[in-house]
Amino acid sequence: MSEVLLEASNVTMQFGGLCAVDKFNLTLRSGELVGLIGPNGAGKTTCFNCLTSVYKPTSGSIQIRGVNTKPLRPWQISKLGMTRTFQNIRLFRELTVLDNVLVAGLQHTRHTMFDSVLRTPRHFIEEARLKERALELLAIFKLEGKAHLEAGGLPYGEQRRLEIVRALATEPRLILLDEPAAGMNHSETEDLMNTIAKIRKDFHLAVLLIEHDMKLVMGICERIIVLDHGVIIAEGTPTQIQSNPKVITAYLGAEETV
Secondary structure, rough: OOEEEEEEEEEEEEEOOOOEEEEEEEEEOOOOOOEOOOOOOHHHHHHHHHHHHOOOOOEEEEEEEEEOOOOOOOHHHHHHHHEOOOOOOOOOOOOEEHHHHHHHHHHOOOOOHHHHHHOOOOHHHHHHHHHHHHHHHHHHHHHHOOOOHHHHHHOHHHHHHHHHHHOOOOOOOOEEEOOOOOOOOHHHHHHHHHHHHHHHHHHHOOOEEOOOOHHHHHOOEEEEEEOOOEEEEEOOOHHHHHHOOHHHHHHOOOOOOO
């Protein structure tokens, strides 16, 4: 069996009297590509926020590679090997494309503040290594030619891709993608679908994906979890999900009887 990277058990998130997520359970293993779908307001992004310690769940437990995440901050979650992108793009808009990626890689540098202040050989070696790695990642997403442009000046679709590159620069074992195809045209979505499958294979990643583009979800995900009003209503293969009556009702509504 492949390694269990993420295990969520009975995760519940309440905001006052509103239960946004109710007893959410998930086990994600190394190499899996899993979709998390549901109507607007179903609680998908709230789940991501709980998994990454942006929110502290009201109850339940979350473990990343066997480590309890309850006392951890988001940056410590990243150190454990889990990273994410956001539904609303959160780039450093005034930094260059390259610098956005370099910032994400800093957590894995091996030089110290002493090296940086005194400009020791180790400082320059680490800087060169980070830059080489950042440019390699940008090339995968066809952004290497724009490395020195301001991130905020990129077209929307390229900003989306840059956010994924920045996430990969943290050297994750597991990546959470929150609507990565939002705002992309058909051609860009097709290219993204192929790229997600490629990085999963090349980087040996597990991927948890929130997405409203059903063609993308059904085309690349091996397993799909469906949320409605914060509750898991179905889980299975794309074929099983497409024909599930509860899923059809959640998306299309129940037929009225006369």
